[in-house]
Amino acid sequence: MPPELLAERLSRVQSEIADASRAANRDPVSVTTIVVTKFHPASLVRDLASLGVRDFGESRHQEAQAKVAELADLDATWNFVGQLQSKKARQVKAYANVLHSVDRESLVDALGDGGEVRDAFIQVNLTGEEHRGGVLPTNLDALVERVAASTGLRLIGLMTVAPLHGEARAAFARLRELSERVRETVPGASALSMGMSGDFREAILEGATHLRIGTAITGNRPIQG
Ligand SMILES: *Cc1c(COP(=O)(O)O)cnc(C)c1O
Numbered sequence: 001m002p003p004e005l006l007a008e009r010l011s012r013v014q015s016e017i018a019d020a021s022r023a024a025n026r027d028p029v030s031v032t033t034i035v036v037t038k039f040h041p042a043s044l045v046r047d048l049a050s051l052g053v054r055d056f057g058e059s060r061h062q063e064a065q066a067k068v069a070e071l072a073d074l075d076a077t078w079n080f081v082g083q084l085q086s087k088k089a090r091q092v093k094a095y096a097n098v099l100h101s102v103d104r105e106s107l108v109d110a111l112g113d114g115g116e117v118r119d120a121f122i123q124v125n126l127t128g129e130e131h132r133g134g135v136l137p138t139n140l141d142a143l144v145e146r147v148a149a150s151t152g153l154r155l156i157g158l159m160t161v162a163p164l165h166g167e168a169r170a171a172f173a174r175l176r177e178l179s180e181r182v183r184e185t186v187p188g189a190s191a192l193s194m195g196m197s198g199d200f201r202e203a204i205l206e207g208a209t210h211l212r213i214g215t216a217i218t219g220n221r222p223i224q225g
Pocket of ligand 1 (some may be wrong): 038059081082136161196197198199212213215216
């Protein structure tokens with residue numbers, strides 16, 4: 001994408017985020033925008049960085065690992081937002097500053113206690129669609145305790161992907177309610193990673209602290225994921 005077009009899309013999304021924050025009586029500074037760059041080349045990440053973006057999201061291990069290595073000179077925070085395979089977990093933890101998709105106890109064990117302590121979100125599945133990842137709300141409390149007991153992860157909040165068909169805002173409200181319960185056990189776990197290109201306004205109204213926005217900023221992905 002031509003750099004002017006990228007700059008224009010980014011600033012349009014930023015002003016929509018500012019508008020939604022005002023509508024929600026929130027300071028736009030309380031909302032971190034992660035630009036999801038999966039399937040896009042490292043050069044697009046560089047273009048975004050030169051426009052002031054610092055927070056990037058990736059969802060496929062091999063692609064992410066290569067991109068982070070190629071862009072080691074950037075002052076960037078890398079967010080892993082895709083499903084985590086247990087056997088790749090430690091490798092992902094080596095380069096990802098923030099993990100958004102911790103969703104099972106075996107994965108917490110695989111992430112282990114060694115290496116850097118990483119910020120982590122627990123991904124919650126609010127739709128029952130198993131292939132999309134996430135822990136079911138009924139199993140959330142046990143997983144919270146497991147992550148809280150891990151010395152390799154710092155639980156900072158909850159993450160969800162809104163249902164494909166349905167009411168995004170209701171799902172985000174539900175995640176916020178679950179988060180209130182989690183904070184009784186882990187007071188610092190107050191972040192909410194929710195809201196993508198199609199539903200970030202609703203997410204901001206429900207208290208999102210981390211938006212994961214791809215196509216609204218980057219345009220369509222070269223290959224659809
Ligand atoms: C790809 C992806 C996004 C970004 O989606 P867009 O609709 O392009 O904004 C956000 N979160 C996750 C988990 C993703 O995989």
